[in-house]
Amino acid sequence: MKLLTILFLALSSLSFFALSCYASGTLSALPNSLIVTSSPKAGQVLKAGELNITVTWSSNKTFRAGTDSTYKTVKVKLCYAPISQKDRGWRKTEDELKKDRTCQHKIVTKPYNASTNSFTWTIARDIPSATYFVRAYVFDAKDKEVAYGQATDDAKKTNLFEVEAITGRHASLDIASVCFSVFSVVSLAGFFYLEKRKARVPQQK
Template identity: 70%
Template sequence: MAIALRFLIVSLLISCFVATSYGVTFSSLNHTLIVTASPTPGQVLKGGKDTITVTWSFNQTFPAGTDSDYKTVKVKLCYAPISQKDRKWRKTNDLLKKDKTCLQKIVAKPYMASNNSFTWTVEKDVPTGTYFVRAYAFNAQDVQVAYGQTTDAKKSTNLFEVQAITGRSTSLDIASVCFSAFSVVALAGFFYMEKSKAKSSVQK
């Protein structure tokens, strides 16, 4: 009995070590969440100005109790394949701890099976690109166990654009033009005054 108990404990420790070492893969997650977002396909959102309203819920077609270990939901803004091309720092990896698809956090909330909604203002530092929204369900150990997303498996539908803030504004442009014009006038005035002084010296 004692040997069997020891074997069981060792087996559990090995299982935990293997899970920790290898991590969770995206392909192992259950697609049990239904996620929608307010942007229409192809819509362009401006960083620091426009908003995204995200809703999510448990897919009731799955058996009752499937979501019994869901404790938290984390919603993220994710790169579409077109915005990952030739950018290794955004590369998709089935091993979630190495995956760079979803780098921008939108919100994290305690899990509820329905009536979940959140409106998020696109942050100014979000890079220009093509995006979709994904939600992960986490268990009590803060490990991903399920997901849902606003696009299909190939990440080719319901995509929208984000246009990053440029750092320039209309008022800044106007100020630049006015300053340039003032500089030209001031320079012309300087030359006129120098020319008048020179003429006065010659006449004397």
């Protein structure tokens, strides 16, 4: 009987330890201890490569003192909203952080500071068209996620904005294309002129 009790307690301890290890790598296990805001208005459309996003973040003062004692780094990211994840497995949300594909675009990495922080980011030219929100992850000295905050609600339905990707050709490419076309036409005309001139020389002799 004692042996069974010992085995039960050992298995229970191992199960609890395993669950604790797993939970520590999930978003749901992280405290939402950062207050994050982003400058775009809800529904606003921003053009990639042209417009800016200003993100601010600070410590949530409602948490007890010392909560942020292990906080070392903040990584702010641009994240896909649910509407832009539908039928796109490569953007799928997973609670396990190593598998989560929600936040793929880096905005900035900064040392943690409990006071109000701000950063203005020009939307990268390679950001695809989609609906987004902003999230900030907090890391400890071992570069492990220990907290987060986001500029939307838990359902990821508020403060969403859109990014319009760069489409078509760049103006400099159009200019280069026109110049190349003109050069080609002139070269072709010169080639025909020289050929005709060579053909006339034997006839004149």
